[in-house]
Amino acid sequence: DFYRLDTEEDLYNIGWEEYSEGGVTVAEWADMFPGLIPERAIYIYLSNKGTTEREVKVIWGEEAPDAITKEIEKYASCH
Template sequence: MKTETIDIIKEKIIVSTCDDPARFVTQSEDETEVLGAALAQVIIDELDRNKAQSKFSAYPFIALYGGMGVGKTVFVRGFASVFSPGAAVRSPTYTVANEYKTGKYNLYHFDLYRITDPDDLYSTGYYEYIDSGVCIAEWSENAYGCLPRHIWRVEIERGTDENERTITICRAETKGGV
């Protein structure tokens, strides 16, 4: 990823589908953050364009998948830096959701690790958040069919060495559809 410019990274993300996802290999937390920031910029550009053309329909939902300690929160830190520069991003494991409000778009960061059934989502304010800003969720596999119909799917896997990660990004359609 070191040789790819931010514009090349963004272009790969823009044209990705789950049949042909954008795949990146990062070698450090810094590179993973850069990738998160690139996706955030793609999303903000798309939101701005849709609002300018009166085509806004719903805020994007970014569903993160990956095992414990693979770098989901690191990715979110890069993503959130575009929405709220300088924000102290931490995984909301116990609070379930963190809010990063800016003048332009609100960002809501979820950690669904402790969600055990769909009813748990109601008590977190999950459904209200989805309608009021961009949402990014760690442990999305625990959403039990309650993800919005159209999402950005981000999968993070460990690589061959300690710091290497393979990150796959694509637009996806879920079977749910809240």
């Protein structure tokens, strides 16, 4: 949760480099430190659309892993 941090240094002090090695890293409020987010990132935006409904937007750039983006597209086209 980047919201709780004041500087990029705070992030490195809690081990950001280790968190972001391999696998999947999920960061809330990632827009607070955009320079630390890799080009391969996939962004998920959630917004309220009333009291019982939410909108989900998934956005990525050209560097995002094809295997993951194809699965997202496949799933989204079915629902």
